[in-house]
Amino acid sequence: MGGKVDLEPILEELDAASALEGLEQANTRLRDTLGIDHIVYHWVDSAGDQYGCTTYPQSWVDRYLAENYHRIDPVILGCFQRFHPVDWKRLDWSGKAAKAFLKDAMEHGVGNQGFSIPIRGPNGQFALFTVNNSCDDETWADFTATYSRDLILIAHYFNRKALEFEANRQPEFSRTLSPREVDAMTLLALGYSRAQVAHSLSISEHTLRVYIESARFKLGALNTTHAIATAMSRGLIVV
Amino acid sequence: MGGKVDLEPILEELDAASALEGLEQANTRLRDTLGIDHIVYHWVDSAGDQYGCTTYPQSWVDRYLAENYHRIDPVILGCFQRFHPVDWKRLDWSGKAAKAFLKDAMEHGVGNQGFSIPIRGPNGQFALFTVNNSCDDETWADFTATYSRDLILIAHYFNRKALEFEANRQPEFSRTLSPREVDAMTLLALGYSRAQVAHSLSISEHTLRVYIESARFKLGALNTTHAIATAMSRGLIVV
DNA sequence: TTTCCACTCCCCAAAAATGGCGAGGAAGGC
DNA sequence: GCCTTCCTCGCCATTTTTGGGGAGTGGAAA
Structure with a gap:
């Protein structure tokens, strides 16, 4: 994670993606380009549907869903109230459940450092774009400072595409009120x-x-x- | 509107702003830097309050509010359903009310070309960041293609700051539920x-x-x- | 150890919401 | 010109919610 890498090609790849598989490829490529452990784009629908595009191990994804961790995950809870991208260190990990959750996450290969960007779309759509890594605080601070703007844009493009594909799957979903x-x-x-x-x-x-x-x-x-x-x-x- | 201008200083100015006045200064400076007619950041609040940071003439702002134009403005209505930044040409101007609205806007000094970016925050907050100009279609297409990414970032920073100031005005009342x-x-x-x-x-x-x-x-x-x-x-x- | 708080259970009567029936005028889009 | 959507109004019976009482357990904090 030395100098800054040009992420322009990834943005273009995202822009050109025409199916969800494209997002997953871009996701993996972005992770490798940035040289970090994990990237996850996680999408929650107003109907409760979820779509995840992640490099986390499948065992962790399964466990997360099985345990309904989204109800206690401080990343979800914290980001749901904010607009700012947020470093995981600034979240509230004080609760007992939160600590147990963190421990469990680490044991499943999740890194200790994280940076999450909340994104919201029409009809109450809510998504999170997260980068995750194992490293010390200083290295991570450098990384987030260097890439935060690019990550915001990438998160935006990710969500744009995800919404596009979803709109194709469920046309005419929203009726407005008078x-x-x-x-x-x-x-x-x-x-x-x-x-x-x-x-x-x-x-x-x-x-x-x-x-x-x-x-x-x-x-x-x-x-x-x-x-x-x-x-x-x-x-x-x-x- | 020839080559691309570096907008980095504006982003930093926005990031450093500590009051709403800072946003207004940045707004004007951005407009002059880009060499376009108008920029407007428009924010609709939970209570129905509106905050606008605009370079539109005051006469148009007054008229917009007096006529409750936000209920028929195709920019608002269109963007409220989308996530994509959108060029005004792609919106639905077919309705009778919409046409009258457009005519009225032009007469008050609003340019014929527009590009609006919807942004959403927590608690249903919704904002629009719009750039506006008078020029032909081709010139405008060049402009938006060149600056769309920067505009997304700027819109994001704008909203971040606006939310920050609002949060200071209304501190948290948090009582948890069992x-x-x-x-x-x-x-x-x-x-x-x-x-x-x-x-x-x-x-x-x-x-x-x-x-x-x-x-x-x-x-x-x-x-x-x-x-x-x-x-x-x-x-x-x-x- | 005492004092909170979360959790569990019960009755009665009043207030509010819902379900089902129907009807007409005005405005705007195709 | 027709059709759709929006806005407006009325009555009766049934179901659901609410407001007022009171009571006992267990755990965690002070």
Whole structure:
């Protein structure tokens, strides 16, 4: 990891990729070019689907999924609240579960140093692009300082492609809510009762119900709470 | 707009900014450096607040806000569904309202060419970074091809700073939920009724109520829906 | 050791939400 | 001109949620 390597060819390779396999090749090539242990692009959908493009050993991936580690992984939890790319050292590893998780990860070949970039797309899509390595703090600080900008761009391109392929697989996935429906759902999410919302919007409570039901239907939700949660995770309403 | 200009100093200026004024200075400087008409960073807040850092004439900004143009602006509507940076030519300007909007914009000094980059942060934050100019299609295509990567990075830095300043204004209120409470809230957000959730968790419905009420109390929520929305926007539960 | 907090269980009555029925006007796109 | 979507309104019965009580266990922290 001496001087800075030109990553331009990798960006172009990513840009030209026409299938998920292309991303995986680019991923491996990038790892080798940077001379680090692992790179993982991890994608979580609002529907709960996951797509991972990783150089981690399969045993770790399996274990991660089996243990539902995404619920305690400080990288996920921390990045979900931030916009900044973040060094793993700055995350909160104080909890008991977090420590056990870290130990387990190390034993499965995950390096001690990590740098993760959160990325968000439409409809509540959330992805993480992570570089991982085994080395001392100083070496790692040099590495991240040198490449952080390139990594942001690469993460962006990665996600762009992943979304592109996903859009091909699931066309017409998102139906938007009408302005009135958005108003209704937003006020409900803020804790107002139906009577209060109807009053706020200056409409009858029954009209309000029509909006709520219509939104529920569009979102494929089972009840109002579900509709709110769905609308929020798809980014249709903001609270 | 001949050869490519080095934008490194602008990135550093952005990185070093410690207040919103810094962003505005960087904005103007970037516009002059690139030799284009306008640059606008536009941020839509959770509460519906808007922050704009723009070189557009004030008359246009006022008109945009007064007319609630964000509801029909094809740039906003188009970018809200995409991840890609997008050239304005590729957006849908077919609607009647859209055409009137475009005409109005031109009359207020907005250029005919535009390139917008959508950016998303935590809690449904959404921002747009746009460069705008008056020129022919070919010139503009050259410009965007040359600078698209730099613009993505600049947009990213812009948003990072804007979020940073916003975070300072609203410090964290973090109170965690107990594991059982998280389970309960998560299942409720997935649309299950209390009876179903209680069954899923193998506890009585009354016990479940205790969790829900406890979570409501901790989150300062007025009802269950509000609690779910609050927990989601604070990242305490993931759906 | 005492004092928290998380977890578990129960009853009753009031308030809120949902399901199902139906109806009409206005605006914009093909 | 037709068709779709959006916005608006009403009533009744049923189901679900909520608010008010109270009670006992175990573990972890102070």
